[in-house]
Amino acid sequence: MALNLSRGTCFKALKTTEVPVPPPTTTILLVTSESGETVRQAVFEDMVRYNNTMFSTLDLLVLTTIAYTDQFNFPLSSREVFRRLVSLTALRFLGVKRTTKRQLKIAPALITKTLTKLVKHGKLQLSGSWYGLSSKSTAIFQTRRQRHRHASTRLKEIEQLGQSLAQIPxxxxxxxxxxxxxxxxxxTADLDILVITTSQRLWLTRILVLFLTIWFQKRGSAGWCFNLWLEPTELALPSQKQGIYEAYELWQCQWFFDRANWQKAWLEQNAWSRQFLPFMTSQSLHSVLRPTANHVKTTSQLDQLNGFCYWLQAKYRSWRYQEVWPLKHQVFFHDPQARSQIYRRWQRRLGELGISRPVVGPRLMIKSQVGKKSQTAWQLPPKIAALVKASHLAGQKIVLVTGVFDVLHGAHRNFLELAKAQGKVLLVGLESDVRVSQIKGQDRPINNQEIRLARLENWELADGVFILPEQFSLPLEHERVIAMIRPAILAVSSHTEHLEQKTRILQKYRGQVKVVFNQDPTTSTTQLLKTQK
Structure with missing residues (x-):
């Protein structure tokens, strides 16, 4: 079985019914030829120089894999390194230079040989059968032993939870x-739990499970945290959550309750994860509870009750946590900052190893292209361009708003509602992740551009949301965007900078800049994050 990395960004989806461990002869294609044809020339040492140190491609794959788990104080065995080995997609985001027309055969024995070499060269340290970064204290090995022993004590608790969930049809x-x-x-850590429910029963089931958690006194520290809820029609993660972090999370799941092999369906619906983790295998506890599949009748009364439960819980979370209303069939209750923090820590460790520079980006660690000439000029997304054309033909007034919109709050909604009232069509241009890092600092954005776009669309205030070009700060690029949209009004808040320059550009295209919202400095995302710290 060969996993081919095409000229695009991902491996071809595996067409298998099982999730086997690839045999030692598994081949990962590094690149394709310039004509797009596969070149079958095996080369084991494709050397790349970093800071006067020579690394093979496999060295980089291994170091990148161990650097990811190092931030969790989790050293790996040779077998675990092979199983968790990242693909070349991750290295591409890191800007690794590779020669063309070559491929690399990866087997467990070769991983062991590479690990031994990296220990000898001082990049890794070995304790027992576990490998960790040499820059870390040897205490990480003891930490893993202690946590492994603690995990075994919670097996009975998990078994009790599975039996209780079996009572909910x-x-x-x-x-x-x-x-x-x-x-x-x-x-003191919680048990994070994923739950798949029957269609149209997610929110009704969630209330029952919350009562169950209270009954067993598992709220709070070291309790049960049901933070991912899915219905069968929505098992696939959305595109903005298809990164290497999510790939690890979905393959690491330990299934303890499964009525009808939903584990397999979960992996098949998220086949995109193979582009990041070609060797990863799924896990289950030794004693998976597998009760008979339910044949629950659907009734309009229960459907309505589920809808009411959705409204009730969404309303509460909007009031309590200032959250955007969640989707009805797929819900994530994760810390929105966790993902970006993990990527930054990962990137920092790679920098310490001397194989990467600190970078930022929307999904993994995409390098900033500011200052480099783009091969293709930025264009409006087709849907937005079509909306603009139709609006002008119909004589409808277009209102344009631009901004970061990182962690959404009430002031954002008020601003957009006031902007919407100025015309017929409201368009929102989101600053790219590269631009946000330049404006706000390297620790921003909290949410990448895909998440920010999805959450604004979920508000249903704007008629169209799109990502602005990375060079939007340049007057010429700013004017290009205005020329494409030709808005009647550029709606801004009272703290907007460069108003004179923006006014000149808008007047050139028969538009105007209008201050529609008085900004309260204490309600900005930056200030909210400071108060949380």
Whole structure:
């Protein structure tokens, strides 16, 4: 079985019914020829120079893999390194130089040989059968041993949870996720849990499960945290959550309750994860509870009750946590900052190893292209361009708003509602992740551009949302965007900078800049983040 990396960004989806461990002869194609044809020339040492140190491609794959788990104080065995080995997609985001027309055969024995070499060269340290970064204290090995012993003590608790969930007819499957799934959770850590429910029963089931959690006194520290809810029609993660972090999370799941092999369906619906983790295999606890599949009748009364439960819970979370209303069939209750923080820590460790420079980006660690000439000029997305054309033909007034819109709050909604009132069609241009880092600092944005775009669309205030070009700060690029849209009004808040320059550009295209919202400095995202710290 060969996993081919095409000229695009991902491996071809695996067409298998099982999730086997690839045999030692598995081949990963590094690149294709310039004509797009596969070149079958095996080369084991494709050397790349970093800071006067020579690394093979496999060295970089191994170091990148270990650097990811190092931030969780989780050293890996040789077999675990092979299983968790990242693909070349991750290296491409890191800007790794590779020669063309070559391929690399990866087998467990070769991983062991590479690990031994990296220990000898001082990049890694070995304790027992585990490998960790040499820059870390040897205490990480003891930490993993202690956490592994603690994980075994929670097995009875998980068994009790599975038996309780079996009493709820609408629970189809459940799995442990996060650090607990890796047997690497601290004693005070929660059990993070994924739940798959029957269609149109997610929110009704969630209320029952919350009561169950209270009954067993598992709220709070070291309790049960049901932070991912899915219905069968929405098992595939949305595009903005298809990164290497999510790929690790979905393959690390420890399934402990499954009525009808939902584990397999979960992996098939998220086949995109193979582009990041070609060797990863799925996990289940030794004693998976597999009750008979339910044949629950659907009734309009229960559908309505589920809809009411959705409204009730969404309303509460909007009031309590200032959250955007969640989707009805797929819900994520994760810390929005966790993903970006993990990527930054990962990137920092790679920088310490001397194989990468600190970079920022929307999904993994995409390098900033500011200052480099783009091969193709930025264009409006086709849907936005069509909306602009139709609006002008119909004589409808277009209002344009631009901004970061990182962590959404009430002031954002008020601003957009006031802007919407100025015309017929409201368009929102989001600053790119590269631009946000330049404006706000390297620790921003909290949410990448795909998430920010999706959340604004979920508000249903704007008629169209799009990502602005990375060079938007340049007057010529700014004018190009205005020329494409030709808005009647550029709606801004009272703290907007460069108003004179923007006014000149808008007047050139028969538009105007209008201050529609008085900004309160204490309600900005930056200030909210400071108060949280």
């Amino acid at each position: 609408w629970v189809e499957a459940a799995a442990i996720t996060g650090s607990a799934a890796m047997a690497n959770a601290a004693e």
